Amino acid sequence: MNTFKPLVFSGVQPTGNLHLGNYLGAIRKFVALQENNDCIYCVVDLHAITAQLVHDDLRGQIRSIAAAFIASGIDPVKHIVFNQSAVPQHAELAWVFNCVARIGWMNRMTQFKDKAGKDRENASLGLLAYPSLMAADILVYRATHVPVGDDQKQHLELARDIAQKFNIDFQDKIRATGTGVDMVVGEEPIHGYFPLVEPLIDGPAPRVMSLRDGTKKMSKSDPSDLSRINLMDDADDIAKKIRKAKTDPEGLPSEIEGLAGRPEADNLVGIYAALADRTKADVLAEFGGQQFSIFKPALAELAVEVLAPIGAEMRRLLDDTTHIDAILKDGGERAGARAQKVMDEVFDIIGFLR
Numbered sequence: 313m314n315t316f317k318p319l320v321f322s323g324v325q326p327t328g329n330l331h332l333g334n335y336l337g338a339i340r341k342f343v344a345l346q347e348n349n350d351c352i353y354c355v356v357d358l359h360a361i362t363a364q365l366v367h368d369d370l371r372g373q374i375r376s377i378a379a380a381f382i383a384s385g386i387d388p389v390k391h392i393v394f395n396q397s398a399v400p401q402h403a404e405l406a407w408v409f410n411c412v413a414r415i416g417w418m419n420r421m422t423q424f425k426d427k428a429g430k431d432r433e434n435a436s437l438g439l440l441a442y443p444s445l446m447a448a449d450i451l452v453y454r455a456t457h458v459p460v461g462d463d464q465k466q467h468l469e470l471a472r473d474i475a476q477k478f479n480i481d482f483q484d485k486i487r488a489t490g491t492g493v494d495m496v497v498g499e500e501p502i503h504g505y506f507p508l509v510e511p512l513i514d515g516p517a518p519r520v521m522s523l524r525d526g527t528k529k530m531s532k533s534d535p536s537d538l539s540r541i542n543l544m545d546d547a548d549d550i551a552k553k554i555r556k557a558k559t560d561p562e563g564l565p566s567e568i569e570g571l572a573g574r575p576e577a578d579n580l581v582g583i584y585a586a587l588a589d590r591t592k593a594d595v596l597a598e599f600g601g602q603q604f605s606i607f608k609p610a611l612a613e614l615a616v617e618v619l620a621p622i623g624a625e626m627r628r629l630l631d632d633t634t635h636i637d638a639i640l641k642d643g644g645e646r647a648g649a650r651a652q653k654v655m656d657e658v659f660d661i662i663g664f665l666r
Contacts, residue, residue, distance in 0.1 A: 316493055320345050321455035323354035323396065325630040326373035327364070328532030330380050332541040332619070333520035336586045341459050345512070352453055352647060353381055355640075358396045358403065358445060362438040363427055375636050376626070380543055382639065383625035385642040394643030396449065401651035405448035406441075408658060409474050412481070413444050417470060447471035451506045452651045459512040472508045479504030484660050491657045505661060518586035523557040523653040525576025544627060547620045554580075554612040559604045564601030568592055580604075584611050587618050 322342060324334070342353055355377045360370060367373065374395050381393050396402050418424065418440050428435035438445075446467050448460055451474075460468055476497055479486065483502045486492035492503040522528045522539040530540045541553055558576045565571060571578040571592070578592075581599075584607075585592045599607050629636050659666045 316454060316456050319449050319453060319455045320349045320351045320457045321453055322459050323356035323449060324355050324377050325359050326377045327360055330543045331530055331532055333530040335543055336518045336520055337461055339380060339384045345459060346387060346391050353393050354384060355395040356442050358441055362436060371509045378427060378636050378640055379626040379629040382575040382629060383622045388639045388643060392643045392647050393639055394647045395640050398644030399651050401452050401655045402448050404655055405452045406445040409448050410441055412474050412478050422466060423559045443467045446475045450509055451475060452654050454507055454654060455509060456507045456508050457512045468511050475506035475508055478506055478623045485661045489660045518582055520583060523553055526579045544623045546623060547616045550615050550619060551612040554608055554615060563601055563603045564596060564607055565600050566596055580611060584614060604659050607639045649666060
């Protein structure tokens with residue numbers, strides 16, 4: 313081997329109902345990436361217990377994420393769709409990485425600070441260490457690329473730091489086992505085992521805000537269901553939520569600059585642009601000068617056209633979970649075979665008996 317085979321990995325955590333922001337920010341990108349890449353898409357259920365240990369229906373949430381993948385157009389035959397806990401090598405490599413990573417690295421993670429809040433001493437050890445598990449999720453397949461949003465860039469940097477430290481610490485043993493790749497870290501040539509994973513950033517991700525407050529992100533935890541469009545909403549619900557979406561009394565501007573200081577207008581224009589695969593400037597060129605009484609029905613029609621078939625297919629898949637369970641089982645077996653090969657080589661590099 314003289315190079316790493318390109319491979320895309322990403323995962324979605326099974327917590328709460330998926331909404332329009334999840335679809336535009338992640339799942340639709342997953343669908344596009346599969347056209348020209350070898351892809352592994354994972355429901356990261358081990359991550360779901362880091363902040364909340366007990367869930368009412370974790371199995372149902374896992375199936376719901378898998379259904380969203382399939383309904384949105386991910387091909388589980390050409391690629392791999394599975395749930396993380398079905399492949400124990402994720403947790404196995406995470407322990408190795410816990411011993412590679414430094415406590416100072418974990419303490420610097422801004423998401424831990426945000427999620428733990430002021431009561432850091434009472435946060436779970438899993439919440440502190442979960443970036444190590446995230447690194448293992450990626451590197452147990454020696455994935456080379458990960459689609460990421462702004463909130464995950466720091467974790468991807470940590471995955472690179474962990475891979476780099478492992479490669480440098482074990483480079484002689486990696487070379488001796490014949491499992492590595494010649495690579496350059498900084499200006500230093502080394503023989504490494506894990507790739508330094510690269511982020512996939514396909515232009516600015518649409519930032520989808522609440523339909524009730526354009527200054528807050530659309531969230532599954534918002535107490536108002538009118539604040540978000542859930543992927544399983546039917547056509548009537550989608551249209552109603554857009555009709556009731558907060559706006560201001562002015563019409564739409566003809567230029568992007570006219571959206572400044574108008575968060576609700578900016579949000580609705582951004583949603584239209586993302587769903588139509590157009591720019592905000594294009595949308596304003598068409599609708600500039602129009603009132604929301606004209607724009608909202610057009611947005612509702614577009615949203616129903618794009619999202620209603622996904623919701624209908626999700627409901628169909630979840631009515632009888634046999635098919636979803638079979639996809640996850642098959643994906644878990646195929647992912648496990650790849651992961652076991654990596655773990656066998658990691659054991660040989662470290663010096664464990666097997």
